[in-house]
Amino acid sequence: MSDWLAQVIDRADAVANAQKDELASLRQNALAELKQQQWPTRRTEAWRYTSLHPLEDMTLPALSQDVPAVPEIDGVDSLDFVFVNGKLQGDMPKLPKGVSVGGLTDSAMQAAATEVFGTVKPRTHLFGLVNDVLATDGLVIDVAAGAKISQPLRILNFVSAGSETHHRVLVRIGDEASVSVIEHGAGSGASVNTAFAEYALGAKARLEHYRFALHGGDAIHIGGAHFSLGTEARLNSTLVGYGSQLSRLDYDVIHAGQHANAKLNAVYLLAPREHFDLHTNIEHAVPNGTTEENARGIIGDRARAVFNGRIHIHRDAQKTLAELNNRNLLLSRGGTISTKPELEIYADDVQCAHGATVAEIDDKALYYMLSRGIKREQALVMLNFGFIQELVAQMPNKALAKWLEPQLRDRFMLMDVRNGS
Amino acid sequence: MMLTIKDLHARVEDKIILKGLNLTVKPGEVHAIMGPNGAGKSTLGYVMSGRDGYELVSGSIEMNGEDLMEMDIEERAQQGLFLAFQYPVEIPGVSNMEFMKESVNAIRKARGEEALTAAEFLKIAKEACKQVNLPLDFLKRGVNEGFSGGEKKRNEIMQLILLKPKLVILDESDSGLDIDALKVVADGVNSQRDGKRSFIVVTHYQRLLDFIEPDYVHILADGKIVKSGGPELAKEVESTGYAWLGKPEEAGA
Ligand SMILES: Nc1ncnc2c1ncn2[C@@H]1O[C@H](COP(=O)(O)OP(=O)(O)OP(=O)(O)O)[C@@H](O)[C@H]1O
Ligand SMILES: [Mg+2]
Numbered sequence: 001m002s003d004w005l006a007q008v009i010d011r012a013d014a015v016a017n018a019q020k021d022e023l024a025s026l027r028q029n030a031l032a033e034l035k036q037q038q039w040p041t042r043r044t045e046a047w048r049y050t051s052l053h054p055l056e057d058m059t060l061p062a063l064s065q066d067v068p069a070v071p072e073i074d075g076v077d078s079l080d081f082v083f084v085n086g087k088l089q090g091d092m093p094k095l096p097k098g099v100s101v102g103g104l105t106d107s108a109m110q111a112a113a114t115e116v117f118g119t120v121k122p123r124t125h126l127f128g129l130v131n132d133v134l135a136t137d138g139l140v141i142d143v144a145a146g147a148k149i150s151q152p153l154r155i156l157n158f159v160s161a162g163s164e165t166h167h168r169v170l171v172r173i174g175d176e177a178s179v180s181v182i183e184h185g186a187g188s189g190a191s192v193n194t195a196f197a198e199y200a201l202g203a204k205a206r207l208e209h210y211r212f213a214l215h216g217g218d219a220i221h222i223g224g225a226h227f228s229l230g231t232e233a234r235l236n237s238t239l240v241g242y243g244s245q246l247s248r249l250d251y252d253v254i255h256a257g258q259h260a261n262a263k264l265n266a267v268y269l270l271a272p273r274e275h276f277d278l279h280t281n282i283e284h285a286v287p288n289g290t291t292e293e294n295a296r297g298i299i300g301d302r303a304r305a306v307f308n309g310r311i312h313i314h315r316d317a318q319k320t321l322a323e324l325n326n327r328n329l330l331l332s333r334g335g336t337i338s339t340k341p342e343l344e345i346y347a348d349d350v351q352c353a354h355g356a357t358v359a360e361i362d363d364k365a366l367y368y369m370l371s372r373g374i375k376r377e378q379a380l381v382m383l384n385f386g387f388i389q390e391l392v393a394q395m396p397n398k399a400l401a402k403w404l405e406p407q408l409r410d411r412f413m414l415m416d417v418r419n420g421s
Numbered sequence: 422m423m424l425t426i427k428d429l430h431a432r433v434e435d436k437i438i439l440k441g442l443n444l445t446v447k448p449g450e451v452h453a454i455m456g457p458n459g460a461g462k463s464t465l466g467y468v469m470s471g472r473d474g475y476e477l478v479s480g481s482i483e484m485n486g487e488d489l490m491e492m493d494i495e496e497r498a499q500q501g502l503f504l505a506f507q508y509p510v511e512i513p514g515v516s517n518m519e520f521m522k523e524s525v526n527a528i529r530k531a532r533g534e535e536a537l538t539a540a541e542f543l544k545i546a547k548e549a550c551k552q553v554n555l556p557l558d559f560l561k562r563g564v565n566e567g568f569s570g571g572e573k574k575r576n577e578i579m580q581l582i583l584l585k586p587k588l589v590i591l592d593e594s595d596s597g598l599d600i601d602a603l604k605v606v607a608d609g610v611n612s613q614r615d616g617k618r619s620f621i622v623v624t625h626y627q628r629l630l631d632f633i634e635p636d637y638v639h640i641l642a643d644g645k646i647v648k649s650g651g652p653e654l655a656k657e658v659e660s661t662g663y664a665w666l667g668k669p670e671e672a673g674a
Contacts, residue, residue, distance in 0.1 A: 362512075363473065364510050365510050365511075365512045367472055367473065367494065367510075368506070368509070368510040368512065368564075369512070369520070369523075369524075370471075370493070370494035370495045370498070371470050371471075371472075371494055371495075371497075371498055371504055372498055372520070372521075372523075372524035372527075372580065372584065373495050373498035373499045373524050373527040373528040373531065373584070374495060374520075374523050374524055374527050375495055375527060376493075376495065378523060378527070379495075382515050382519065382520070382523065383512065383514075383515065385514070385515075386512060386513065386514025386515040386563075387514050388514075389514045389515075390513055390514040390563070393514075
């Protein structure tokens with residue numbers, strides 16, 4: 001066992017003594033599991049390409065007092081929940097009818113919290129268990145059956161240099177309810193942050209989900225988003241990741257009810273030495289589910305991307321339709337991408353497509369642009385950016401896409417663009 | 422002289438495709454080029470525009486007295502060369518609007534003109550879009566992405582209208598068009614004839630030349646121009662085909 005994990009376990013006991021809420025027994029279970037876990041090494045499959053040395057070697061500086069400004073988004077009138085280093089700032093916004101929100105240990109929210117906590121997120125994620133035992137900050141969101149919440153709920157999770165935070169979001173979406181949640185994380189100072197979110201969707205529930213993992217620099221960010229879909233539930237999720245010295249996200253989508261539909265888009269833009277690791281796992285446990293997943297990354301300079309896309313179609317999950325596509329664009333020789341599809345199909349009547357490519361620049365498209373007078377550097381920027389812009393344009397919230405696009409473009413412009421050939 | 426091509430030999434991969442091609446085009450002239458499949462018509466356009474892999478072996482190409490072969494691809498366009506592609510390229514993720522705005526502004530910049538603002542460009546783009554009879558949402562779509570064959574050709578003409586080049590090569594801009602679209606394309610081209618702009622119209626069919634009247638018609642076969650004449654030559658080809666090419670002495674006459 002590593003020193004890091006040992007001190008987590010020590011602190012977990014302290015948390016258990018201090019927090020006598022309804023989640024206490026669930027935390028105890030998680031702690032028992034955590035004690036059974038092996039610390040990952042390069043031989044651990046799920047961590048083969050991502051080293052935990054930065055975490056083990058991290059000595060946190062003094063806590064910085066910088067508090068970033070909350071980004072205002074034109075055309076997005078969101079209900080904001082701002083966390084700085086784990087602590088909720090200001091008062092709860094006034095909530096529309098049909099949704100209740102509270103802290104993780106808020107007694108009014110315990111019914112929803114205990115129903116969701118640890119039930120969507122698989123027990124296999126080591127840092128998920130760490131988050132289970134250490135997270136006392138976060139939000140519980142409960143959307144009543146049938147409620148249509150038009151205002152997006154935006155959860156901002158800023159981390160400053162010197163902070164260690166464990167943040168948890170638990171969301172219960174009742175039958176036929178619909179809601180949009182934006183998880184926005186940022187911070188690039190030396191810090192450690194785990195952030196896991198669990199979403200339980202009832203029958204015919206709809207969730208529009210965004211996760212912007214805009215960390216950078218020395219921040220260590222390990223987290224995940226996990227979704228359980230009831231019968232005919234619909235999930236539309238977009239992930240934007242920047243990477244940092246160590247960024248790792250795990251996504252799980254569990255088709256628990258039939259005829260559910262999941263659309264998952266992920267975009268990552270990495271430079272100069274950033275590391276970003278995305279593991280996604282789609283569980284088709286029942287028949288007639290549909291999943292469409294697209295992950296695209298641009299890797300510049302000496303950055304490293306890891307993508308692992310697993311689709312597990314259980315024996316009974318006939319008539320499953322699952323598609324997973326991962327495309328990566330390497331802008332420099334120093335960058336690396338490790339991409340691995342993992343198909344486990346135990347049902348025979350399914351349609352499942354899977355593709356992973358590492359692309360270089362499309363010469364024909366480049367020639368076409370040059371032949372219209374566009375300068376080479378500019379053409380390369382447009383072509384490469386177009387590759388991820390396609391996914392950004394698919395975001396259901398157009399105002400949000402419009403806000404995000406120029407930021408991604410600016411970030412991309414700073415990357416070292418060279419012709420791949 | 423708008424264009425002077427002298428004894429052009431060019432190679433694609435290891436194969437010599439153009440084998441001693443001569444052509445001169447004066448400002449304002451329209452030259453039609455016809456010829457059998459695989460003769461090298463598209464190759465000529467690619468060599469002129471500077472496509473990778475299309476190499477000059479010997480001979481020269483000058484546009485307005487300047488050596489085209491010395492220029493980068495984008496420079497040739499900035500100097501006024503425009504090639505309407507036989508097979509326009511799809512670029513998903515780059516909007517048609519963004520693509521055309523960047524081109525127009527790159528070319529304006531090269532001419533020492535101010536870049537157009539987004540609003541200014543939108544205005545002229547909408548007009549051009551209407552002129553080629555494409556719905557306005559084609560400006561928002563990815564470049565040629567999912568466009569039908571005919572829509573792609575009209576999109577090329579829209580670019581021609583916006584870019585205002587000096588020398589235009591239309592490579593089978595009529596192929597795959599229904600009769601109404603053919604008229605739209607021809608009208609689009611004719612609207613750009615101002616007595617100074619020159620056109621090289623590559624086509625297999627007399628039909629297009631009924632709408633865009635050429636000053637000269639050339640037959641390109643096996644890498645060179647084997648016969649030149651007036652508009653009547655196109656009509657002749659329409660009725661007799663290229664069987665006569667089999668007899669070199671007749672072709673040389
Ligand atoms: N990349 C390439 N590699 C090998 N051969 C090529 C390549 N491009 C063109 N060619 C060959 O060069 C010759 C001329 O082709 P080109 O496309 O210029 O003909 P064309 O006159 O435009 O024909 P069409 O009327 O069918 O459009 C053909 O034999 C073609 O197969
Ligand atoms: Mg051709």
